[in-house]
Amino acid sequence: MKTTYGKKYISMATVSRMATYLQCLTYLEHQHTSTVSSHELAALLGVTPEQVRQDFSTFGLVGKRGSGYDVVRLKTEIELIFGRGVDRWKCCIVGAGSLGTALVSSHMVQKWGFKYAAAFDTDPRKIGTHIGRIPVYAVEDLKDVIRREHIAIGVMTVPASSARKVADLLCEAGIRGILNFAPRVIKVPASIPVLSVDLSQEFLKLAFYIQSAEQRAREQQAQIEATSHGE
Amino acid sequence: MKTTYGKKYISMATVSRMATYLQCLTYLEHQHTSTVSSHELAALLGVTPEQVRQDFSTFGLVGKRGSGYDVVRLKTEIELIFGRGVDRWKCCIVGAGSLGTALVSSHMVQKWGFKYAAAFDTDPRKIGTHIGRIPVYAVEDLKDVIRREHIAIGVMTVPASSARKVADLLCEAGIRGILNFAPRVIKVPASIPVLSVDLSQEFLKLAFYIQSAEQRAREQQAQIEATSHGE
DNA sequence: CCATGTGAAAACTTTCACAGCG
DNA sequence: CGCTGTGAAAGTTTTCACATGG
Numbered sequence: 001m002k003t004t005y006g007k008k009y010i011s012m013a014t015v016s017r018m019a020t021y022l023q024c025l026t027y028l029e030h031q032h033t034s035t036v037s038s039h040e041l042a043a044l045l046g047v048t049p050e051q052v053r054q055d056f057s058t059f060g061l062v063g064k065r066g067s068g069y070d071v072v073r074l075k076t077e078i079e080l081i082f083g084r085g086v087d088r089w090k091c092c093i094v095g096a097g098s099l100g101t102a103l104v105s106s107h108m109v110q111k112w113g114f115k116y117a118a119a120f121d122t123d124p125r126k127i128g129t130h131i132g133r134i135p136v137y138a139v140e141d142l143k144d145v146i147r148r149e150h151i152a153i154g155v156m157t158v159p160a161s162s163a164r165k166v167a168d169l170l171c172e173a174g175i176r177g178i179l180n181f182a183p184r185v186i187k188v189p190a191s192i193p194v195l196s197v198d199l200s201q202e203f204l205k206l207a208f209y210i211q212s213a214e215q216r217a218r219e220q221q222a223q224i225e226a227t228s229h230g231e
Numbered sequence: 232m233k234t235t236y237g238k239k240y241i242s243m244a245t246v247s248r249m250a251t252y253l254q255c256l257t258y259l260e261h262q263h264t265s266t267v268s269s270h271e272l273a274a275l276l277g278v279t280p281e282q283v284r285q286d287f288s289t290f291g292l293v294g295k296r297g298s299g300y301d302v303v304r305l306k307t308e309i310e311l312i313f314g315r316g317v318d319r320w321k322c323c324i325v326g327a328g329s330l331g332t333a334l335v336s337s338h339m340v341q342k343w344g345f346k347y348a349a350a351f352d353t354d355p356r357k358i359g360t361h362i363g364r365i366p367v368y369a370v371e372d373l374k375d376v377i378r379r380e381h382i383a384i385g386v387m388t389v390p391a392s393s394a395r396k397v398a399d400l401l402c403e404a405g406i407r408g409i410l411n412f413a414p415r416v417i418k419v420p421a422s423i424p425v426l427s428v429d430l431s432q433e434f435l436k437l438a439f440y441i442q443s444a445e446q447r448a449r450e451q452q453a454q455i456e457a458t459s460h461g462e
Numbered sequence: 463c464c465a466t467g468t469g470a471a472a473a474c475t476t477t478c479a480c481a482g483c484g
Numbered sequence: 485c486g487c488t489g490t491g492a493a494a495g496t497t498t499t500c501a502c503a504t505g506g
Contacts, residue, residue: 001277003443011475013244015439019432023414027391037487044416046232049487050477057489065483065488083438091434098336102329109431114438153437160258177441179433183254185275191448193440197433200340201250202410202426203322206384207314207345208246209424210408212234217422242497268465280465281499288467296466296505 001193005081008058017055018078020045025075037068079112088115090151094166095158096121096136099181103155104131117149139169146173153177160184167194232424236312239289248286249309251276256306268299310343319346322384323377325397327352327367330412331388335362348380370400377404384408391415398425 003010024044028036038049038056045052056063061077063069083089091109093100096119103109104116119136121127127138137145145151154170156163156178163182170178171188180186180196188194234241255275259267269283276283287294292308294300314320322340324331327350334340335347350367352358358369368376376382385401387394387409394413401409402419411417411427419425 001440003440004447005443009474010443012436013475015436016432018439019429019435020416022435023429023432024416027415039487046416048477051475053487053489054476063488066486067484068487081439082435083442089434089438098329098333102333103430105329106430109434112431112435114431114434152441153434176445177437179437184258185251185255185277191444193437193444195433195437195440197428197430198250198254199334199337199428200343200345201247201254202428203320203340203345203384204250204253204313204343205243205246206408206410206424206426207320208249208312209232209234209426210383211314212236212241213422213424214407216235240496244497270465279499282497284466285468285498294466297464298506299465 005059010058014055014058017045017047017051018059018081021052021055022075022078022082025071025078028071029075033071035064035068036071036074038063040068082112084113088113089153090115090117090149091153091155092116092118092120092142092146092149092151093134093155093157094120094139094142094170095156095162095182096123096126096131097157100155100157101131103157104134114153117151118145120145139166142169143173146170146175151175153179155179155181156186157181236290241289245286245289248276248278248282249290249312252283252286253306253309253313256302256309259302260306264302266295266299267302267305269294271299313343315344319344320384321346321348321380321382322386323347323349323351323373323380323382324365324386324388325351325370325373325401326387326389326393326413327354327357327362328388331386332362334386334388335365345384348382349376351376370397373400374404377401377406382406384410386410386412387417388412 001012003015021041024041038052042049042052059081061074079085091114093104093116100119104119116134119131119134120139120142121136122139126136129136154175156166158166160183163180163184163186167178167186167188171192175192177192178188178194180194183198183200185196186194232243234246252272255272269280273280273283290312292305322345324335324347331350335350347365350362350365351370351373352367353370357367360367385406387397389397391414394411394415394417398409398417398419402423406423408423409419409425411425414429414431416427417425
């Protein structure tokens, strides 16, 4: 996926870091910190201060020389970059299983201007009920409801086997973007952004990092032992 | 985070792609596809065939010239890279809320050799009960249980405010890696890998991609109109 | 003739170095 | 004097081009 901001190309890694800066700024605001330097933010994120300044520069975010960035102002500006303000992003969830229910119940997403308006499922026992305040519809009604409610984002928490069909339905309904938790790569028209979050992949990745870290620790240990032997 | 495989440096993007190849190979295996070309895999992932071959080459994975890669063999080899085989990765979950419960209940993670052995919470009503077959302990017992059960991975599904304390506890207990779902950046010794998955950040990122895609579509439209006007 | 495997080129990202401002 | 802002260098990743083998 290629993303732009104004006329600049933005890498997905940069977008991720921007979202993380926002998270840190929320924390700093909570702590009543009024200004923050690129160095401090860099230390929090585990990146270099130059990286932070470069990122901000890309989006035209400026600080004060000598003191740093104003926390509240920076936070507001980054929120704007992420589309906060105009109106709330209406979301729906497809698949009212335990993960779907957990996502809808979690209020943290609402903090950033997202709002669940509908849930869909195939289980007749769930259809017609509510999750919190969100009504559960039949998947057959997906298109109608999305169009009627002007839902922008479809969150897929369905089994891998239904992923393809549900993605097609969402696209036909005119969804603007898809957040896919189903463990399958889905194909949609290039005009509709898809972000896939595969939780089992995160476990695999962590396992790889652990092995890599422990391997390096062992090698370092061996190095130390070899050196002390040589003396 | 810097990761290695043998003596080669591996970027986190490469690790992500490897995990996604594994997901696709599982699908292909399910479909009884016996061989796959770099071109086919590339089309599934939305990357170039050269990228696929370069990735495989990095890990010493080879195919057959003229036909491609053997699906089952490739899948087994990538599983090995991710640490499958030797023994199962024992996991625990800290925070038995709805997300924690959903993660424990989901069986997909077990498919890759991960296994939940314990859950921890501070709610006295939950302590002593079970989630599925997994016992819920008090957070006070975290160190003892992790050491006793030789738990490798700690999954944090706690509120942001407890993230720091829980991360410290896990590290003291000798955890080998942390998967953090709490919306806060956590600081741990460099020897312990942390992978943070912030679900609200995924929404923000998607919102950014949507805006970017729609902006580009508008510009393209304007271009077309300007061109047809000029004729 | 097909698709892999791989040096080398191109593109991109990060770091460096330092000028510039509060 | 401290910290930002930014061109340019260094480093990394991706793409290209093509030799190689079934």
